[in-house]
Amino acid sequence: MEIPQEGESIYYRFQAAFSRDSYGNLLYCTGPQEARIRQYWHIISVDLCTWNDTLYQSSNGSFTGIILDNLVNPTDAKREFEAFFNRLLLRQANFAIADQADPGPSDLYTELATEKIVSLFDTYLRYQGEDDKWSVSGRVYFTERVHHFTSQGQKLEFCLPAFPCKSTNTDKVTGKDPDYGEQLAIEHLHGFVEAVEAIYSAGAKLWIISDGHVFSDCIGVDDKDVDAYSQKLIKMNREIGFQRGNIDRVGFKSLVDLFELEKYNSPSKIAKITKLDIPSINHYVQTRITVEAELCRRLLMAGCQSQKTALRAKIESQEAGVLALYRGFSRFMLEDLELHPFTRTMSRSKQKKLSSKVAFEMMMRNQAYSNLVELLFPNHIRLSIHAHNNAGPKFGVQLFDPKLVRAVESLLPHSNSMTSRDLLHIPTPWHNCVAKVAGSEVLYVTKAKVVRESLATGEMTGKLAVQDNGTDSDGAVYFALCATGQSRDDFRKREASKREKIPSEPQKNVKSRGCCTS
Incomplete structure (x- = not known):
């Protein structure tokens, strides 16, 4: 059961993204209303210049656009934010489509390569839970996503929201910095991409979309600690890639990267963005926040969040899947924040109340981040460190090699x-x-x-x-x-x-009690 998919943010009014040539011919389209856009493109293409309220275009060497539902009761401030956010989406969105003039590979090669890659993921990286739907429907979905790349002879692109920062709970970790665990995990991901290269000449790229700043204020981690962890992780990844002969197999992106804040490299430029119609967000745990990270969180929620009232109603009506996820987040945060200086002197009852508030906020942030990734990487193969049922569109992965x-x-x-x-x-x-x-x-x-x-x-x-x-x-x-x-x-x-052969099937050890969205 997913978090309620209801809202008025840009994500929930998104109808389609498209690419066209200079003559107005539709080259590519994706989104919830893709079929309708294709059907009526002959009408839409004529009116491109008159759809200023709902259509945004960019022509930086190509022509792409976003079609939205109309904004209800728009103000000038709302229009200004929408223009900013949609221009950003057009610059950042990666459709993963090849030049139409490039000839694709043969059908036979495409089918053989696709099947080998799917089987490789199944045995090398996939994490299997008790309620796994891989064989029922997930494998077919995953095959379609792989085929999107192999049919064009393009490098496969995966995205994995992960590697946020170390927990503040010293009962769990040795410190703030990446350690041997991160090294083993990154080596395992490099190994998977290397294995893809061995069976598919175009190779692959796995993007780690760090979600550290999405949640850092919720889990009691200072924004600068997230930045330090990320920089050390990037350095570790580069050294692993250098040792293995290719530094471009695994890459990193953060909220700051996705929202292009490096372009706004002065306080005055950032101040202009903060004046847009973007509401503030709740902070329940005492942490040190940075202007850049806080701005990213506000942009994320303004552009992609779902309705709080809808989620609250699901919890209060005790809808099984959502309630299980909420309780799971609450228990997890109670444990994770147990030794934090902000909570250490609280009574157990106050800690529980705080954890419940943080859990709700994290569910909202988690869904918003998942929505942003969907908008920016619509065709990427989406991986997750959560134990999804592997029906798609997200597939759980094991970060550690079970043989080691x-x-x-x-x-x-x-x-x-x-x-x-x-x-x-x-x-x-x-x-x-x-x-x-x-x-x-x-x-x-x-x-x-x-x-x-x-x-x-x-x-x-x-x-x-x-x-x-x-x-x-x-x-x-x-x-x-x-x-x-x-x-x-x-x-x-x-x-x-235990010195017996490691089974080729992925691990099967998860009791399914809810759902998550990253």
């Missing part, structure tokens, strides 16, 4: 695998840490508290260490551990019992 890494609840023998609770997150490096245990053939991803408790009880000995990656003097942090006494014997038995 196990996500576990504890380091004790027979520990359960870490699962995605309430579909909020597949195990990620920004909510966990990495542990290397002497004698183990795999690495472990778990909560930092689990490791510290094992050290405190004497079950393990060890300390934080730095992974030497050959280029970066800073390295990537992880826990280097050694089991002691009986724990060592139990650990060896567990390792021996």
Whole structure:
């Protein structure tokens, strides 16, 4: 069950985006009213210049446009914001379409390459939950998205909203900076793109669309900490790409990139944007915000948010899917903010009330960000770190190679695998840490508290260490551990019992209790 798809923002009045030639001939069209636009294009094309209220065009070497429903009771301020936002969409939107004059590959090559890529994703990257719809309908949908690129002989383009920032909860992570977990995850994504290159000559590009500034004020992280995390992650990605022979396999974009704020490189220019008709947003957790990040959040919500009243009504009527997601977010935020300086002195009841408010705000932001990604990357293959049912348009991915890494609840023998609770997150490096245990053939991803408790009880000995990656003097942090006494014997038995072939099917360990949107 998705968050209610109702609203008056630009996203909810969006009808179609199109591309045309200089003669007015329709070259490409996408959007909820695509069929209708194609049917009546002979009429629309004649009236292009008279649709100033609902049609925006750009002719920077090509001709693209956006068609919207009429704005109800427009004011000059609203018109000014709409013009700004739609011009931005036209500059930033990536239709992923080739030059019409370029000949495409043969049908046989296209079909073979498409099927191989789909099968590769199925076995290499896809995360499978109990309510998985991949075989029923998702594989067909994913195939169509891949075919959009292979039929044109174009490089595949994936987008993955992920890698926001480290959790502020020190029971989960080792610190603010990217560590060995991020390195393992990025290496796994590079490996997938490399595998695509081996079967499809045009290759692929995987875009990580960082959502750090979307939620940073909700999860108690200062905007500058998000910026620092992102810059270090970009550096880590560049070094991984350099070591693997290609620095262009995985790329990063942030809200600041999507909203082109680098163009407004002075306080006076940014001040002009802030005077547009963009409402302020709620802040429930005390954090240090930057002007740029706050402006991005306001633009996001002004252009793409759904109706708060519709979401509130779904929750109050206890609609199962939405209520489960809301409760899941509330529990997650109660845990994540538990050790934050702003909440540490609060009573448990006040913490719960705060977490509920933050959960509602995060659901609104999450949906708005998903809407923005849909507008800007309409044909990209959309990946997610949430455990979707894989029916499309989003597909859950496992960030860690299951042959090399196990996500576990504890380091004790027979520990359960870490699962995605309430579909909020597949195990990620920004909510966990990495542990290397002497004698183990795999690495472990778990909560930092689990490791510290094992050290405190004497079950393990060890300390934080730095992974030497050959280029970066800073390295990537992880826990280097050694089991002691009986724990060592139990650990060896567990390792021996698990030395069996890793199944080729993706992990299947998620109890489906709701839905999410990123």
